[in-house]
Each structure stands twice: as C-alpha cells, then as structure tokens.
Amino acid sequence: MNPPASDVTSVPGSRLRCINCGNVADQAEQDFRCRNCGDLFEVFYPGWSTSSGTRASGLDAQALKQVWHDRKTSIAPSDTSGVWRFRELLPTLKAGHEPITLREGNTPLFDLPRCARSAGVDRLQAKHQGMNPTASFKDTGMTTAASFARQEEFRWVACASTGNTSASMAAYAARGDLRSLVLIPEGKISWGKLSQSLDYGAVTCQLRTDFDGCVRVLNELVRRTPVYLLNSVNPYRLEGQKTAAIELLEQLSWEPPDHIIVPGGNLGNSSALGKALMEMKDLGLISRLPRLSVIQAEGANPFFRSIREHGGKQLIPTDADTLATAIRIGNPASWKKALRVLEATQGTVEQVSEVEIALAKAEIGSDGVGCEPASAVTLAGLKKLVGQGFVKRNERIILVLTGHVLKDPEFTLKFHRGDLFVGSPHEKEAKSLVPQQRAPFVLDAKLESVIRLLEDFDTKEPS
C-alpha cells in the first residue's frame, strides 16, 4: 500500500471571525451566529501571514502545487478525497480524528461546444459538481463539516434543505455513524433528492412551509437541543466547498479563467468559491482573480434585487417560486459574503426566467453533459451577460454545474413531453422550446416502424 503523500509542513491552525464586527472566536454557538452582533462567521488562518507581512512556512505556492499533484497517486483516504487533498488550506482535525469521506470532489471539467455556440462565445467549459458522490456540490462541504461534527462528539446533525444538502448530509452522517435530521419543504423538492435522504437513513420531516420556514424551525431547534447545524451558515461547510475552485484552477494549470458563473440560492457556494479565489491570489497560487458572477431565477431573486435596487446595502426577503426548486430561496443567509465576493472579483448578478432556465437545461443536455434545473441558470445567465457585453466572445468562461441531471427527472420528462408550463403564465413563451423537445415515441414492436421513424428523422433533420 502506498504511504500517504507527505504534508508540506504543518501550517498554524484556523479560527473563526465574524464578517460584520470582526469578533474572533475558536468555537461558535450551535447556531453559528456571532454572540455580539448575530452575523455569520468565516474561517480564517492567522498563521498564513506574519506581522511583518511575509508568508508562513509551508505555504510556498510551488511546493503546495507539487504536493497536491503528488497526492493524486496515493491511495490514502485523505489523498483520494478531492477536498482533503488540499488540506493545507483547510481547518485541521485534532490528532486521532479522520475525515468522513466518500472521495468527494475530483469532478470533471467538460467542454460544451453546442452551448458555446448558443451563447455566442468561442469556447465554454463546465465544472460539473453534480459528479460528486451524492450527485451535487454539497458533498465537498459536507465532508469537512460532518467531520467536525463527529470530532465535537455530536450525536445528531441536522439541516433545512431544498433537497441536495439533505441528501448529502444524510450520506455523510451515515458514513460517520451520526444520526441525521432533515427538514424539507413539503411537495417542493424533487423525488430523487427526497429518496436519497430516506435511503441513507435520515429522519426526514416534510414541513408544511417553504425552505425559509424550515430554516426558521431549525434555528430554534439548535438553540434548544444539542444538534449540530449543517446548513451553509456553518463556516466549515464553506471551507470544504471552496476546494472546488482550487481543483478547477489546478485543472486549468493555474491559469485563471476570465469568468466563473455560479447559481445563487442561499449564496453559500458563491461565497465559498470566491473565498478560495481570494485566498489563492493572496498565497500566490494564481496571478489574478477571475470575475465571479451569480445568477438567480427571476422568481427567487432577492440577491439580484438587493444589488439592483438597494446597491447591496440591504436584502429584503421575498416569497420565492421557481421550478428550479434547489434555489427556491427567498432569504439567503450568506448574501453579505457573496456581495463581498462580487465586489472583490468585479463580478455581477443576473436573473433569468423559467423558460430561459428550461431551454438552457436542455442545451446542456444536448452536449451530453446534463444537469439539474438550478445549474442551468448559469448558461441562461451567460447568454444575458454576453448580450450586455459583460462577457466577451473570446474570454475563458467556466460554468459551475451544481447538480446531476438525474436529481430531477420529473422536470426533464415534463419538458420533453411539452407539459412543463401547461397552465402556467409561461405557457405562451414556452412554445419557443418545441425544437428542443424530444418526447419518447411509442411504436409497435416492428422493424418497419423503427426504420420509418429513422427515415422520417433524416428527412426532417438532415445532418
């Protein structure tokens, strides 16, 4: 058996800092809110720079790149994880504690040639975080936060979710021998995601409310009972999630793209990816910052409105509604962190309609990649950003696809059967989707029927 690839050197540990009042702590309350002002914490690493402004030993950019590269041939669990492989930039577990890992991360970067043509750009790539073990990006943050929950000897972990966090949490809790409690909005998450949390053994509660209502109940619960909160207000989640950006830059040979485009729901992911970009720049791993832009669904657009209508000074919660149920969120917890990322990277925010999302999802599918509806906002948003001249045709662009196409097969089937928008206010606009629809054919079990169908096709769509 290979020995684990060595660490660069041990780097001084991490602490928590409030993003609003700067209060520094080593341990947070169970709701992960600052005791002074109630805002969110972020993880920071006091040892990364010294008072004289020089970088701590163990953080030499070339040495880090080399050791991360070398770990790819190791079979030690913390090296095969696409998150813990980058552990020099993560909080450290205490001696004797191993991470709970399912070999998360390690996700592919795909070219999307058809989507590039449709968006009017020369080249387009997607980092597919739906290729994680439970088929969404949540696994990269769950491996870190669930590992800390186990280290702190919690028996129960819990989350409120639109379906992916809960699927991921349930899996990692099961692997780590923890009990898990899921709060999800009744009838507003996909069956695929619900079935995952059942199979992984979570205690699953469908509450008669929306995601924001589930968050409210959960926050009250964690203040009363010893339950470890695994929503993205937990800063250890974001530390794991940030490694997707590190892995992406490694895949790009550390040459930063011009744009990274991310869906926005609770805004943890954009905050995490942006944090990684800023840290990589500070540590000299990359020479410049890509612009990180966030796309929301029109029906769940509080962050878009906060920036466009209030200059980012306040966020007014909205009643969210979109078929992209993963991002059906009206009161995003991490909006201040995401705002900071947009400002630091000079990114922007856009919103896209339900029909634009459906079209973009089918286009991503037509490149043989596929994703769930929430991920498709990235392509729909890119088209708008190209139209506005914010993204130039010859720039290097990465879409972050957050969930797998099989997460929400009902949406896909309804789309192709032409049922998705029947009876909705979008019915007329949805006529434009017909050329993308590929409903299944029901035929007699006869060779001639199949041949006739192929001939018909070749006549209608000559290649």
Ligand code: F0G
């Ligand atoms: N894409 C997918 C597939 C998601 O599941 C989510 C969030 C997002 C995008 C938005 O990411 O919240 O970090 O801005 N899903 C959460 C959940 C809220 O409970 O699964 P965000």
